Amino acid sequence: MDNQTVISIKNVSKAFKIYRDKPLTIKEKILKLRSNEYSNFYALNDVSLDIQRGETIGLIGHNGCGKSTLLKLITKILYPDSGEIKVNGRISSLIELGAGFHPDFTGRENIYINASIFGLSRREINEKIDEIIEFSELGEFIENPVRTYSSGMYMRLAFSVAINVEPEILLIDEILSVGDANFQKKCYEKIEGFKRDGATIVIVTHDLGTIEKICDRVYWLNEGCVIEHGEADRVVNLYTQRMNKQYINQRQEEYRKESESNDSATKVESSQDDNDVSSFTDETRWGSKEVIITEARILNQLRENTNIVAAGELITIEIDYKIIKPQKEYIFGVGIYTSDKVLVYGNNTQLDKLKIQSLNQNGTVKFYIHDFNLLTGNYKLNVAIVDDNHIALDFIKFYMDFSVVSNDKAVGLFSINHNWEVN
Structure with a gap:
């Protein structure tokens, strides 16, 4: 991997077992009252791609095509069954926000816990904590246990921690709808700031307007494989045409069945x-x-x-x-x-x-x-x-x-x- 390649993914595959008749109780497991037969579902199948330093890359595709699985493999939440992933740089992931939060700890205490997961020292967190709290807009609620937070407050705090750790690589998965319109605008401005400062960004979202606006290149995944990649506007246009055609075909089939039945x-x-x-x-x-x-x-x-x-x-x-x-x-x-x-x-x-x-x-x-x-x-x-x-x-x-x-x-x-x- 050369100095300009910050994420190198070579021939990566990841499968999950889909059981046909999974045992539900200990008794069923012991007595083998249900079959253990399963099939492999390949979330990713022999995927290869390289991401260069300072690039903003979009991953698009329908639900279940492997986008989120790929991000989790990059962050080592999951590990590939085969292939190799190399990462050169500190990662901040906006994937499972608040995964390290403890419900009985205050927002302030959870900042220290969550930021340490991202690799910050206590001194670094002390330097940033006021900025994180201000960005979250939680005010006096920062001293309350997070179990008392609304879902929006919880996500804003988690987002604020993840986005203020000055990552070299930022991974974003479908979380740009956090908070109200003003907070979302502030989040986009922060991400644009990362982009201007030369950070590498990988983003998963169904918001194709955002993909076209901020991404340099786009990878289109389908059934665990990369079927197209290149400049954002070209790939998004091809994807939109495919999705529109599938939507029309689906609606047409529904109309046909409805017409036949009534x-x-x-x-x-x-x-x-x-x-x-x-x-x-x-x-x-x-x-x-x-x-x-x-x-x-x-x-x-x-x-x-x-x-x-x-x-x-x-x-x-x-x-x-x-x-x-x-x-x-x-x-x-x-x-x-x-x-x-x-x-x-x-x-x-x-x-x-x-x-x-x-x-x-x-x-x-x-x-x-x-x-x-x-x-x-x-x-x-x-x-x-x-x-x-x-x-x-x-x-x-x-x-x-x-x-x-x-x-x-x-x-x-x-x-x-x-x-x-x-x-």
Whole structure:
């Protein structure tokens, strides 16, 4: 390991035993009433990476991918089953905050205990204790037993100790939500100060904005393996795309199962005899019913009935109709609203110069959106049929709710194709 490499991880693996039928009592263990069969779960599998002095490294990935296990191996809370980890520098870990606290000791006494775990001498702690107490914002409560602290006070004290020991290497695991907004801001400023002073930082968090903001490089872990690493914005963008796709697929599967088990919940039921419109009130559905909408739906680019859409893809809005009394002209329309019921987009066949004067008694009108460029959010769909005088035949307001997932981080409603140029 050269002088600039402060953490060297070579071919590290760590497995945990998952028992199929674990004995729960001494009797079961002695009499072997339960099987001791188990399988190995590899939290990390042949992971290698080097972290240079002064770098800020982010570890990202879904829960259970091995991020926290890797940090615990670096701090020697855990030990690898195989491979080698070398660390060159004093570590402060914001992983299991307050792990060394004693509930019956005061906050001040626990500062001495916890700081000594990080390797500080009593003289060094004496020099820093006022700074630690001030940073924690605990005031007079510092003389009370920590068992009387709220969870927020407990975590603030533990964070204050860990972050004020002037580490050469700082490991952070999902604890940047400690305290209120002002305390969090102070914590970020402290971490930024470490970064400016040349400390090496390894951070695990699901806050991808923080990762992009402060990290030089990012490692993306999946099922115990590093599947991508490099500059923060590139890796975070790839990870976001993967997570969005998985989220859409999960929501789509849930929608499919719900539709199969309760198909009538998403339909406007009607019949020629009684035109049952009980699914909607008079405030959300109106018209002469001389032509009725029997069902409407959104289809994704795979032609699946859905209520979640990936931005930028082809979607289709289909309106099934039934003619009770023929009309001179039929105008079909759609409207898209925000969840706050603000109109985003509206269109109809007449606006697009499509004159419809003859239809089958039953049929489907399809509205294709080739590049659906709304930003991430929740939306509502209107569907309608009106006659040539724009008198409603069947108008259904907020027929269904749907969601859009976009990889664009812009704010607002629409994703706009653009670029910047600086001269």
